[in-house]
Amino acid sequence: MDYRMLCVVLLSFLAYTNSEQVKFVDCGSVDGNVVEVDIQPCSQQPCQLHKGQSYTVNVTFSSNVASQTSKAVVHGVIGVVPVPFPIPCDDGCKSGIQCPIAPQKMYSYVNQLPVKSEYPTLKLVVEWELRDDANKDLFCIKFPVQIVN
Numbered sequence: 001m002d003y004r005m006l007c008v009v010l011l012s013f014l015a016y017t018n019s020e021q022v023k024f025v026d027c028g029s030v031d032g033n034v035v036e037v038d039i040q041p042c043s044q045q046p047c048q049l050h051k052g053q054s055y056t057v058n059v060t061f062s063s064n065v066a067s068q069t070s071k072a073v074v075h076g077v078i079g080v081v082p083v084p085f086p087i088p089c090d091d092g093c094k095s096g097i098q099c100p101i102a103p104q105k106m107y108s109y110v111n112q113l114p115v116k117s118e119y120p121t122l123k124l125v126v127e128w129e130l131r132d133d134a135n136k137d138l139f140c141i142k143f144p145v146q147i148v149n
Helices: 003-017
Strands: 032-040 047-050 054-063 071-078 081-084 106-114 122-131 137-148
Touching: 032 137, 054 122, 054 137, 071 106
Parallel strands: 047 137
Antiparallel strands: 032 054, 054 106, 071 081, 071 122, 122 137
């Protein structure tokens, strides 16, 4: 097992053991089914995200299709306006998923959600999509968060 895989396994384990299962809404998963969403650390809902910190997001899902690649797209929805929310790595194949993705298999997608200190203090909804080769959603989830100092 190489170093990167070991880190992903450890991150997945930590996210699983020290996280709150997040209530989420499916917003159009076409090519997959979400089983659960965990955010670490998150001790209450909506999760309070402190400025200047980073949070581990773990989405367990099954795929209905084969795909050579996967790409994450994240938005913060304020009211009804989606604002791009940058993440360190948008490549799902470098975020816990061993590609190619096969149908009828379970996957644990793990990525970081950094909260910049310059973000305003507010409540919003995070919309997180993971797209396949055909640009269809392996998953699309929405969950509420609150950015705090």
